[in-house]
Amino acid sequence: MDxxxxxxxxxxxxxxxxxxxxxxxxxxxxxYMRNQFAYIGLTTPQRRELQKPFLVKAYxxxxxxLHQLITELWEMPERDYQMxxxxxxxxxxxxxxxKDIELFEYTITNKSWWDSVDFLAAHMLGAYFEKFPEKxxxxxxxxxxxxxxxxxxxxxxxxxxxxxxxxxxxxxxxxHSLLGSKExxxxxxxxxxxxxxxxxxxxxxxxxxxxTPELANLSKRExxxxxxx
Numbered sequence: 001m002d003x004x005x006x007x008x009x010x011x012x013x014x015x016x017x018x019x020x021x022x023x024x025x026x027x028x029x030x031x032y033m034r035n036q037f038a039y040i041g042l043t044t045p046q047r048r049e050l051q052k053p054f055l056v057k058a059y060x061x062x063x064x065x066l067h068q069l070i071t072e073l074w075e076m077p078e079r080d081y082q083m084x085x086x087x088x089x090x091x092x093x094x095x096x097x098x099k100d101i102e103l104f105e106y107t108i109t110n111k112s113w114w115d116s117v118d119f120l121a122a123h124m125l126g127a128y129f130e131k132f133p134e135k136x137x138x139x140x141x142x143x144x145x146x147x148x149x150x151x152x153x154x155x156x157x158x159x160x161x162x163x164x165x166x167x168x169x170x171x172x173x174x175x176h177s178l179l180g181s182k183e184x185x186x187x188x189x190x191x192x193x194x195x196x197x198x199x200x201x202x203x204x205x206x207x208x209x210x211x212t213p214e215l216a217n218l219s220k221r222e223x224x225x226x227x228x229x
Contacts, residue, residue: 001065009054009061010072016050017042017080029079036113037079044083051084055091063095067103074107082111086119093127101128101139105151112150114185121157129158130165140170144177149185152178156189163200171197172208179214190215191222198226 001009022041029039042050053059061069066089073085085107104124108117129136143151155174159166175190198205209215209223 001061001069006061006065006069006072009069013051013054013081013084017047017078020046020050033079033113033115037082037111038077040078040080042080047080047083048087051087054084055087057091060088060091063092063097066092067100070103070107074110079111079115082107082116086116089120090123093123096124096128096131098132098135100124101132101135104128108150108154109148114153117150117153118157121154122160125154125158126161136170140174144174149183152181153185153189156186156193160193160196166197166200168201168204175212175215179212181216184218187216187218188222191219191225194219194223195225198223202227 017040020040020042024041025043026039026041029041030037070085070089073081073088076082089107104120108120129139140155143155146152156171156178159171171193178186178190181187194205194208205223206227209220215223
């Protein structure tokens with residue numbers, strides 16, 4: 001896909017989205033996200049319906065255009081385009097390449113918020129480290145040491161959908177590296193991954209919580225929420 005074709009893809013998408021601009025709904029969406037982003041005002045079902053033609057397999061942009069396309073979508077002012085970019089990214093999850101980690105880091109550390117970061121961690125990073133397990137330790141160490149809460153949250157959550165394949169030693173290492181954090185998004189993520197894993201291994205999660213008194217109260221509550229139902 002050359003630059004002209006790339007531009008046409010994006011401007012056609014813009015045209016479709018703009019036909020349905022709703023300032024009132026956009027204002028409510030922005031307020032819900034603590035005014036982090038501007039919005040066009042599309043509901044999620046509405047956006048998904050409008051973007052369907054752009055995600056048809058036969059018409060997807062070639063993989064070698066993905067980095068540029070995602071970056072351009074990420075730089076657009078309205079959050080609707082970053083949400084479309086995530087759905088577009090997922091279409092390429094089976095053809096992830098080693099270099100794609102650079103794109104994932106870019107999208108995690110730019111326009112960062114839980115809605116994009118959690119998707120990227122669970123879907124894109126989860127798949128990436130399954131395909132390139134030899135890369136996992138170096139990147140996890142890098143993110144934990146970064147001081148960036150979104151990279152750290154990603155280190156916690158990339159195993160979210162691993163179920164019985166979850167690496168308990170890695171999870172323990174990540175959580176212990178973040179103990180003492182006062183950051184809500186970190187402690188919430190720790191509780192979330194433990195709660196999710198409790199569906200697969202209840203006894204391990206209970207033992208982990210019991211044997212880790214330094215866990216934040218938020219993490220503990222989240223971890224045992226399903227167990228205590």
